[in-house]
Amino acid sequence: AQSVTQLDSHVSVSEGTPVLLRCNYSSSYSPSLFWYVQHPNKGLQLLLKYTSAATLVKGINGFEAEFKKSETSFHLTKPSAHMSDAAEYFCVVVFGNQFYFGTGTSLTVIP
Amino acid sequence: DAGVIQSPRHEVTEMGQEVTLRCKPISGHDYLFWYRQTMMRGLELLIYFNNNVPIDDSGMPEDRFSAKMPNASFSTLKIQPSEPRDSAVYFCASRTTADTQYFGPGTRLTVL
Numbered sequence: 001a002q003s004v005t006q007l008d009s010h011v012s013v014s015e016g017t018p019v020l021l022r023c024n025y026s027s028s029y030s031p032s033l034f035w036y037v038q039h040p041n042k043g044l045q046l047l048l049k050y051t052s053a054a055t056l057v058k059g060i061n062g063f064e065a066e067f068k069k070s071e072t073s074f075h076l077t078k079p080s081a082h083m084s085d086a087a088e089y090f091c092v093v094v095f096g097n098q099f100y101f102g103t104g105t106s107l108t109v110i111p
Numbered sequence: 112d113a114g115v116i117q118s119p120r121h122e123v124t125e126m127g128q129e130v131t132l133r134c135k136p137i138s139g140h141d142y143l144f145w146y147r148q149t150m151m152r153g154l155e156l157l158i159y160f161n162n163n164v165p166i167d168d169s170g171m172p173e174d175r176f177s178a179k180m181p182n183a184s185f186s187t188l189k190i191q192p193s194e195p196r197d198s199a200v201y202f203c204a205s206r207t208t209a210d211t212q213y214f215g216p217g218t219r220l221t222v223l
Contacts, residue, residue: 036214042217043115043202043215046211049211099156101154104154
């Protein structure tokens with residue numbers, strides 16, 4: 001069975017400090033993995049995706065994620081948080097035509 | 112490309128009324144998805160289409176909900192009769208056989 005778990009429902013960081021949003025997945029097969037971001041009152045925007053190429057994936061706005069098969073993780077990181085990064089972040093496992101969404105992590109950036 | 116287009120962006124209606132949400136996918140995308148997002152349940156897949164044919168509607172909550180895709184450039188999600196618990200943001204998304212989904216801005220539905 002496929003599933004995805006976002007370990008933190010809320011994360012708060014100070015502006016300029018690193019961001020770590022955690023995601024673990026369960027899949028019987030090699031999955032495709034995505035991170036989407038949703039700003040308030042907006043739709044979901046693709047941040048980055050992993051599809052069995054390089055394990056370190058770079059996305060937009062300075063975000064990146066590393067696929068670790070041994071840990072079944074796909075954590076999202078950014079070296080330095082910006083105020084505009086405050087949003088909801090969703091980790092997604094894709095298997096076939098099904099998208100399995102995590103419950104989301106709300107990121108707050110403190111000035 | 113304008114991306115996925117949804118209308119209306121906001122809808123306020125009274126309980127018992129019929130509600131129709133509309134979606135125009137990105138041109139050339141042959142998959143279309145309808146999602147519902149609430150605080151309590153997060154993001155839920157309601158139904159998806161491939162080449163205008165409904166493939167999986169197991170997420171549709173009950174018979175009051177129906178979805179159609181009469182052609183490759185248009186889909187509707189209808190709720191009749193609407194109830195207050197249907198209040199949510201409804202997202203439409205589309206993709207090609209490649210696996211990245213592109214989401215519309217959503218329709219915020221409020222049923223009074």
